[in-house]
Amino acid sequence: MARVDSILIQVLCHATEDEDKVMKAVENIIGSEAMEKASTISQSLTGHYGDPILFIKLTIEDSKIAEKVLARILSNLSKYDLQEILRERSKLGRHGGKIYLRFDKQAAYLGSFKIMDKDPIKIQVNIRGKIEKLLEKLMGEKP
Template sequence: MPVLFQEIDFEVLCHATEDEDKVIQAVKNLIPVEFHSSIRINKAKLEGHYHNPIIKFNIILEGETQVRRTLLYIFKRLNREERRDLTEKFESYLDETGSFYLRVNKNMSYKGVVALKFDTGDIIRLKTKIRKEKPIPKTEIIKEYVALISETTT
């Protein structure tokens, strides 16, 4: 059974000291330009621990082709070591439903560079959902993602 991608959700926080447009641009830099007009932006106002204003953006892109090409776009721009590590440890990036999670450095993304980030600092968190009419074995899901990463090394 093929794995069909449903959506990719980029979640990013914008602190009071940051420019909202630059934060959104950091996310757009992870999405191929031809899909920018297809994104949906949800905005929620939050309050930080010290009552500081925080804005949470969820920037969502839907559709099999758009999600697959966006993942390729991101994977292709990772450095070789990050792609290798991602491939070797892929199962740790999936949850029990088959959703894939990745953290990307927000500041580097704004500069046009894709770099993974493993702490909870200034990140763009992405979550990819797959469409499942029937349960798909986790091994098949992993195989599909690893095949996508492999496409970027050729």
């Protein structure tokens, strides 16, 4: 049976951004329960022009919570975005795969799920088993 193994979330917080607001944007995507259970690592970096950047990485290892996060994300995406994920943003392996998602930080802070490639909240969903089967199970229908 297909299941979510874990979820990795990565986000950059630039000097012009409020770290609390960036973390609130992440929480709006993954939910408060997942936010509390996630292990978080932060690393200070320096940008090209010497500006400070904070790299934040969250990991959700609990497969039940990780599956709830994926279900939450899927329920907030349009049919078009779901098809895009299956077609372009998933990598199938021999015994599972990965789904790569990138969400707009500003939209996430405001509570909406907008797929965006520029300066995003990056989410990698690690799946054991067939991605299509898992998505069908979580959505209750074929995408």
